[in-house]
Amino acid sequence: GAVVSQHPSWVICKSGTSVKIECRSLDFQATTMFWYRQFPKQSLMLMATSNEGSKATYEQGVEKDKFLINHASLTLSTLTVTSAHPEDSSFYICSVRQGALTDTQYFGPGTRLTVL
Amino acid sequence: AQTVTQSQPEMSVQEAETVTLSCTYDTSENNYYLFWYKQPPSRQMILVIRQEAYKQQNATENRFSVNFQKAAKSFSLKISDSQLGDTAMYFCAFTYQGAQKLVFGQGTRLTINP
Numbered sequence: 596g597a598v599v600s601q602h603p604s605w606v607i608c609k610s611g612t613s614v615k616i617e618c619r620s621l622d623f624q625a626t627t628m629f630w631y632r633q634f635p636k637q638s639l640m641l642m643a644t645s646n647e648g649s650k651a652t653y654e655q656g657v658e659k660d661k662f663l664i665n666h667a668s669l670t671l672s673t674l675t676v677t678s679a680h681p682e683d684s685s686f687y688i689c690s691v692r693q694g695a696l697t698d699t700q701y702f703g704p705g706t707r708l709t710v711l
Numbered sequence: 712a713q714t715v716t717q718s719q720p721e722m723s724v725q726e727a728e729t730v731t732l733s734c735t736y737d738t739s740e741n742n743y744y745l746f747w748y749k750q751p752p753s754r755q756m757i758l759v760i761r762q763e764a765y766k767q768q769n770a771t772e773n774r775f776s777v778n779f780q781k782a783a784k785s786f787s788l789k790i791s792d793s794q795l796g797d798t799a800m801y802f803c804a805f806t807y808q809g810a811q812k813l814v815f816g817q818g819t820r821l822t823i824n825p
Binding site for chain 1: 746748753755756757761806811813818820
């Protein structure tokens, strides 16, 4: 399977600041990356689908201006949480799909965001 | 719309026992794929097993196997000779050909006791 990294693994920030989370596909070029949010003891909630070189597709209810996604290269996607507030505290996970015609997603280790 | 349902929020078994996790799904698609992912306390999502709907043969990966009942839209995971390291949240997931998204079930928290 694919190897996916995320950085940072844990970040604490003050309310009102912006935080950038990186997701990297280490061993292949990912045309599609996904960003999820997970609350404690709950399932994964898809936030957006990120295709290289084009605008991300956001799920209903996800604020595009708050959660900025950039997929500038085939190995890197970033999620920026702008003007973070305590309610944005969560576990954020990215995943990659190995090729346009395959169906399997491989996940990064996740980033824990705590907003004070 | 596609849905995935895991009806067992929590399960607990003794080490070395066999345990089966349930998953049902609903779809009108013909070409689709089903997955089981494991999320241990580290929270890293790990692919356990994958099944293509067009294949009649149930997928197996070492101690992990599935019982895929297409007509019943059921996709259960059997873990044989369970080990302490199998303790994790297990998510059933679905996607279909041409789709980008994965649809996840609610998860089953499995605890293996020594």
